[in-house]
Amino acid sequence: MEANVADAAEAERTQVKVDLGARSYDIKIGRGVMDAAGAEIAAVLPGARLAVVVDETVAKLHQKAFSESLNAAGLEHTVLTVPSGESSKCFREFERLCDEVLAARLERGDGIVALGGGVVGDLTGFVASAVRRGMSFVQVPTTLLAQVDSSVGGKTGINARHGKNLIGAFHQPALVLADTAILDTLPIRDFRAGYAEVAKYGLLGDEPFFRWLEANWKAVFAGGPERDQAVARSCQAKADVVAADELEAGRRALLNLGHTFGHALEAAVSYETERVVHGEGVSIGMMLAHEFSEKLQLIDEVTVARVQKHLTDVGLPVSLKDVPGQLPPAETFMDIIAQDKKVSRGALTFILTRGVGEAFVEKGVDPALVSDFLKEKLET
Amino acid sequence: MEANVADAAEAERTQVKVDLGARSYDIKIGRGVMDAAGAEIAAVLPGARLAVVVDETVAKLHQKAFSESLNAAGLEHTVLTVPSGESSKCFREFERLCDEVLAARLERGDGIVALGGGVVGDLTGFVASAVRRGMSFVQVPTTLLAQVDSSVGGKTGINARHGKNLIGAFHQPALVLADTAILDTLPIRDFRAGYAEVAKYGLLGDEPFFRWLEANWKAVFAGGPERDQAVARSCQAKADVVAADELEAGRRALLNLGHTFGHALEAAVSYETERVVHGEGVSIGMMLAHEFSEKLQLIDEVTVARVQKHLTDVGLPVSLKDVPGQLPPAETFMDIIAQDKKVSRGALTFILTRGVGEAFVEKGVDPALVSDFLKEKLET
Numbered sequence: 001m002e003a004n005v006a007d008a009a010e011a012e013r014t015q016v017k018v019d020l021g022a023r024s025y026d027i028k029i030g031r032g033v034m035d036a037a038g039a040e041i042a043a044v045l046p047g048a049r050l051a052v053v054v055d056e057t058v059a060k061l062h063q064k065a066f067s068e069s070l071n072a073a074g075l076e077h078t079v080l081t082v083p084s085g086e087s088s089k090c091f092r093e094f095e096r097l098c099d100e101v102l103a104a105r106l107e108r109g110d111g112i113v114a115l116g117g118g119v120v121g122d123l124t125g126f127v128a129s130a131v132r133r134g135m136s137f138v139q140v141p142t143t144l145l146a147q148v149d150s151s152v153g154g155k156t157g158i159n160a161r162h163g164k165n166l167i168g169a170f171h172q173p174a175l176v177l178a179d180t181a182i183l184d185t186l187p188i189r190d191f192r193a194g195y196a197e198v199a200k201y202g203l204l205g206d207e208p209f210f211r212w213l214e215a216n217w218k219a220v221f222a223g224g225p226e227r228d229q230a231v232a233r234s235c236q237a238k239a240d241v242v243a244a245d246e247l248e249a250g251r252r253a254l255l256n257l258g259h260t261f262g263h264a265l266e267a268a269v270s271y272e273t274e275r276v277v278h279g280e281g282v283s284i285g286m287m288l289a290h291e292f293s294e295k296l297q298l299i300d301e302v303t304v305a306r307v308q309k310h311l312t313d314v315g316l317p318v319s320l321k322d323v324p325g326q327l328p329p330a331e332t333f334m335d336i337i338a339q340d341k342k343v344s345r346g347a348l349t350f351i352l353t354r355g356v357g358e359a360f361v362e363k364g365v366d367p368a369l370v371s372d373f374l375k376e377k378l379e380t
Numbered sequence: 381m382e383a384n385v386a387d388a389a390e391a392e393r394t395q396v397k398v399d400l401g402a403r404s405y406d407i408k409i410g411r412g413v414m415d416a417a418g419a420e421i422a423a424v425l426p427g428a429r430l431a432v433v434v435d436e437t438v439a440k441l442h443q444k445a446f447s448e449s450l451n452a453a454g455l456e457h458t459v460l461t462v463p464s465g466e467s468s469k470c471f472r473e474f475e476r477l478c479d480e481v482l483a484a485r486l487e488r489g490d491g492i493v494a495l496g497g498g499v500v501g502d503l504t505g506f507v508a509s510a511v512r513r514g515m516s517f518v519q520v521p522t523t524l525l526a527q528v529d530s531s532v533g534g535k536t537g538i539n540a541r542h543g544k545n546l547i548g549a550f551h552q553p554a555l556v557l558a559d560t561a562i563l564d565t566l567p568i569r570d571f572r573a574g575y576a577e578v579a580k581y582g583l584l585g586d587e588p589f590f591r592w593l594e595a596n597w598k599a600v601f602a603g604g605p606e607r608d609q610a611v612a613r614s615c616q617a618k619a620d621v622v623a624a625d626e627l628e629a630g631r632r633a634l635l636n637l638g639h640t641f642g643h644a645l646e647a648a649v650s651y652e653t654e655r656v657v658h659g660e661g662v663s664i665g666m667m668l669a670h671e672f673s674e675k676l677q678l679i680d681e682v683t684v685a686r687v688q689k690h691l692t693d694v695g696l697p698v699s700l701k702d703v704p705g706q707l708p709p710a711e712t713f714m715d716i717i718a719q720d721k722k723v724s725r726g727a728l729t730f731i732l733t734r735g736v737g738e739a740f741v742e743k744g745v746d747p748a749l750v751s752d753f754l755k756e757k758l759e760t
């Protein structure tokens with residue numbers, strides 16, 4: 001059984017197609033795919049000039065190699081650097097980048113490349129969607145989170161005063177290059193955070209994949225071929241959901257497993273990443289989703305324990321108690337959840353589960369039940 | 381023949397459908413359609429809360445009646461006011477409106493309404509496209525230009541330091557309400573400017589309509605049923621082109637008749653609207669396009685004279701000589717044309733014509749010919 005899973009992953013290894021009709025594109029995955037970035041980009045955007053957006057950290061580590069690959073393919077490009085970190089997903093950087101892309105005299109057939117994590121990808125994608133009402137866009141994700149999640153699906157955007165990712169566009173890339181070797185320079189905490197999203201794909205709809213991860217996670221972390229397989233399998237899972245539901249009307253909501261609680265936690269600590277980064281919030285949120293499902297008698301304690309063991313094995317936090325410092329009371333969490341953008345006309349929507357790989361969307365969950373549950377979790 | 385044209389317009393009178401598959405919507409046209417705005421909006425966005433964006437001038441004249449109509453239909457709404465004029469199409473207002481819409485706690489199913497001319501429509505549409513990655517959008521155009529042009533087709537956006545309309549999105553409204561009575565308060569200069577776009581639809585592809593306008597323009601200006609007919613016919617013309625070519629790959633370019641020269645003129649006077657407003661630039665640009673077509677022996681002087689007579693009759697400028705003050709040399713115009721966003725990889729694209737109603741897209745026009753032509757026009 002595990003062999004089958006590995007084989008299936010193997011078959012998908014180098015390429016995942018995101019099937020969106022005229023806007024379809026490939027995700028190319030593997031160690032060293034970035035070395036051929038120039039040729040790959042030239043193949044999808046022949047004759048294009050490029051603007052490459054990168055954050056300061058990634059620029060230091062990888063810009064030189066990337067530019068060399070573009071130069072080797074004869075691709076003229078301008079490099080635009082933004083500060084590292086979430087605060088670059090703002091109106092100010094959006095405006096500045098739009099202006100810089102125009103100053104570089106890029107025309108409509110030219111392209112904008114995001115070289116970086118989810119922050120650079122989201123910001124750059126929104127810029128690409130808006131300049132001249134839509135320029136070609138290429139993603140070169142450099143974090144595990146970006147490779148398995150944010151670079152797939154076309155969601156782009158920036159943060160507003162009133163919340164994260166509230167301003168943006170759906171804008172699909174023409175190509176995604178996920179170089180798994182580039183993750184070797186990623187701090188372990190960021191790798192782990194991205195891994196929470198990998199585990200999520202197993203938990204939400206693919207029990208064999210979750211089982212495979214239980215057996216192979218060490219190799220995924222170490223950077224063997226298993227890492228490529230895990231990335232490919234994750235991309236495929238997200239691509240399948242996205243293809244079925246591009247504009248997030250229905251099934252796509254499953255990808256939010258762990259995210260309602262996770263977002264609330266991130267907001268509750270005012271997005272202080274020293275305390276919780278997104279993937280850690282997702283890990284804790286997924287645990288809470290399973291525990292809440294247990295409380296609703298949808299799953300038993302054995303399932304909950306299984307999920308908890310794997311997340312703990314890889315070093316992810318699994319409880320609100322794992323968050324350093326004081327957390328606000330349950331009421332604050334409830335307020336945040338009610339304001340969450342996934343709220344539809346006042347009703348609470350949660351992703352619950354009937355077992356590993358059997359998540360489902362439950363609309364109209366009773367807020368009182370959630371509130372009681374959170375009180376327990378914050379007290380015990 | 382004229383009767384036929386009038387009948388055809390009559391039949392389309394109250395409603396034009398913009399056929400874009402799942403994103404199709406209706407344009408409702410006529411005197412007083414705004415009185416039923418509440419009921420009409422409630423029908424397409426049942427249960428929605430609204431943010432209404434309006435400029436200061438229109439707010440004074442029409443906000444009260446509009447709000448009353450919304451209230452009568454039980455539509456909760458927040459009014460957001462922007463300064464009148466082109467300068468509101470900027471990043472600052474974009475950010476402010478996004479924040480205000482979020483502050484009003486609008487959710488994804490709620491709607492944003494543009495009550496105003498093309499400035500408010502373009503800005504508001506871009507805000508609607510971006511907040512929560514796309515909110516429902518309703519246009520209530522209050523200028524002739526907005527009714528026959530900017531509210532149809534889904535182009536939205538703001539201006540950048542490097543040029544007009546360079547940042548934006550394609551975002552289709554759910555409904556357009558074009559109340560032709562609201563144009564009664566519009567200054568005559570703005571009405572005339574919008575009329576240039578009406579005449580454009582005849583010139584680019586509908587000789588019978590142009591002939592009908594030659595006979596009926598006074599009634600269009602006076603506000604009789606002919607005004608409704610002219611608006612409906614124009615919307616239909618634009619809707620047909622847009623439906624055939626939503627993302628402006630090909631045929632949609634015909635709508636730029638008169639606009640390459642027109643934009644260059646607007647830029648050449650630094651968008652000083654005391655000298656030239658957009659529609660005046662289009663009128664002069666259309667004349668230049670016809671004269672340039674004559675120079676290329678595509679049409680004869682009789683056709684040129686016919687076009688000139690009609691535009692002059694309605695009071696529109698028809699020559700660069702009609703622009704008050706000094707104009708820059710032809711070289712400046714050429715530089716502006718080369719930078720124009722409709723330039724594709726360096727080649728000059730123009731809309732030329734083989735007769736009234738027979739415009740076509742000519743790619744790769746020799747810049748030297750254009751430059752010589754402009755020199756003549758600026759000197760004689």
Ligand SMILES: NC(=O)c1ccc[n+]([C@@H]2O[C@H](COP(=O)([O-])OP(=O)(O)OC[C@H]3O[C@@H](n4cnc5c(N)ncnc54)[C@H](O)[C@@H]3O)[C@@H](O)[C@H]2O)c1
Pocket residue numbers: 055056057058061084085086089116117118119120122142143144145146149150151152153154155156164165182183184185186187190278
């Ligand atoms: N668009 C979507 O669908 C989607 C989905 C999930 C998350 N997101 C967004 O993604 C963002 C988080 O992404 P992230 O976790 O990649 O954050 P990030 O982009 O901030 O990257 C994390 C840190 O790692 C550094 N870094 C990136 N690549 C590196 C490398 N190869 N080596 C060393 N350091 C490297 C960055 O400089 C940064 O400091 C959030 O803003 C979130 O909202 C978007």
Ligand SMILES: NC(=O)c1ccc[n+]([C@@H]2O[C@H](COP(=O)([O-])OP(=O)(O)OC[C@H]3O[C@@H](n4cnc5c(N)ncnc54)[C@H](O)[C@@H]3O)[C@@H](O)[C@H]2O)c1
Pocket residue numbers: 435436437438441464465466469496497498499500502522523524525526529530531532533534535536544545562563564565566567570658
């Ligand atoms: N999106 C598109 O496809 C498209 C097409 C053409 C033009 N445009 C844009 O449209 C804009 C121009 O539109 P516009 O000419 O409507 O300009 P506008 O919106 O500035 O309106 C012109 C003036 O008329 C006033 N006004 C509006 N309605 C009125 C009324 N009923 N009574 C009295 N005064 C009224 C306004 O306050 C303003 O001062 C430009 O920014 C242009 O780029 C967009």
Ligand SMILES: [Zn+2]
Pocket residue numbers: 149197259278282
């Ligand atoms: Zn996530």
Ligand SMILES: [Zn+2]
Pocket residue numbers: 529577639658662
């Ligand atoms: Zn125009």
